[in-house]
Amino acid sequence: MSLRQFRIQALVGAFLLVLTAIYLVRLGGDIRAVRDTSQLPSQYGQTMLFLAAGFGLVPALVGAFWGAPLIARELETGTHRLVWNQSVPRRRWLAVKLTVLGLASMAVAGTLSALLTWAAVPVDQVAGDRFSAILFGARGVAPIGYAVFGFTLGAVTGLLVRRTLPAMAMVFLAVIAVQVAVPNLLRPNYMPAERVTVSMSADTINQARALGSITGGPVVKGVEIPDAWVTNTSRLLTPDGRQLSDAAFDECFNNAPKTGATGRFGDTAVCLGKLDLHVDMAYQPNGRFWPFQWIELALHLGISALLAAVGLWRVQRRVS
Template identity: 45%
Template sequence: MIWLSWRQFRGQAIVALVALGVTSAALITLGTTIRQDPYVRCTENCASLAAEFQDKWVNLLYFVDAGLLVLPVLIGIFWGAPLVAREWEAGTHRLVWNQSVTRARWLTVKLLVVGAGCVAVSSVFSLLLTWAASPYDEVAGDRFTRLLFGVRNLAPVGYAVFAFTLGACLGLLLRRTVRTMALAGLVLIVVQILVPTLLRPHYLTPENRAVPMTAEVVANLRFLGSDADISGLTVPGAMVVSTSRILGPSGGLVDLDRYHACVSRSPETAPACIAALGAHVDVAYHPASRYWLFQLLELALYLVAAALLATVSALRLRRGGQ
């Protein structure tokens, strides 16, 4: 069964190996080039170089991050979805079952063989990207943000295993390859949206702190609302879960008349004006010290979900017909 599963998978594996080789070479080149930047070799008075360093690499690294974010979806569509559905469409599963191979063994071997490939590919991609981007991540302090958390270290491996198992499970239920690929892609995109926004912020109870509205903080916000609501506040190295409206020194809502007068000023003078109000916001956040714990929790979440999907597939196969 192992040899047969490999024979059926070898075409996809060859394509993956070629893509992995090309991408690995590109990531190694990227990481080496980043490490040759003047900022990385700077030892003192590096603030201006740090800002230039971030501006230089941020867009390219976000583009590469998007590539790893798409990888599990591609695995679910092109590796997971056809794994069982294609067998059903071609009727080749009957040939295997008639040769004393049980249904459970047939499914288990297929999941393990291709699943091992998923782990290998996603691990190499994640390892190389994490290494290549580490000088930038150290400066930016944003690897715990919702966008980057899922494309560094352990989380991408768990998501790849889940994506593959989901595709295989849907293929067993639908038994049509194209239909399964479409549904798997849709579900995985939804999961990519829901996990960072609804689940990840609540793995643990967030900590709380008051962040003063200094001129620098205000200038870096993405949005200042007329009712003193904001967005885009960051805490270095942390995952921000929520922020309050802008509060005054007494803890109540900031004086809106004075606040409106500041907001109506030019973008150059408004931050200093708001800072002069002595305002702050209450922030719920997960500190940087929780990063690796959250990585392990997310890996466990995806692996448990994958195990449940594999169990559902096994039960469905046992009860299903030919």
């Protein structure tokens, strides 16, 4: 019964999966045909970012279009009573649906992730940016967890809300919110971060992406550590470990002596470099990519199991 009810969604998903697979196989072949691998990030970096962002929507789409209508539609139309009147236990009815379609969601996400991971390997090896929030979520095994989480959240939300369209909207937004929160709040803390103190010479400051903050504080942004994901950078610190005063920072930022220096921040970098400043940085080495992938998969599978348990309890006790 579950498979018959799901045939339209399954056919649409299979069709899109085949088209995407053909594209990714061709893309991977084109990438591997490039002889000068140092050019790969400039040639394919934006493509990989676009694909990763698109694949990042898959869990939300799975939750909204596969999960949310699964139970809500039956409750709206009353077809669930037909099944239950045939002596099918409620929990078994729900468990079969969650299992069959949850596995289908995992298969789709796993296939997409495997193909994109394979296609992107040469680009990722040169770029070395394995922990980017968007790219990380479209590689390895983590997308499998995202998909089953989105589907299970959708199914349970539909069971609780009992209206298809509101459930679809709620689930889509909720999954997107989780996809934003996890990389920023949880992922940096899966393992204890490594720490290092980096001297802020003029050259180092010029390699940063930005200086200052919205409030004008002594902040340097985008200082990188080779083969690592920087999770936290302190404010600019003086040799005695104190935060550089706003007044001293503003003086260099707005009234730096003219030296004719070049670079991104020019005279400002020279002025700050003379103050013997440093920053304390926390980072995760790129070698932890796969441990983080498995941790994130386990996290989402665990949450999905809890959601399924809530759904099984609810369908037995509260749904009529």
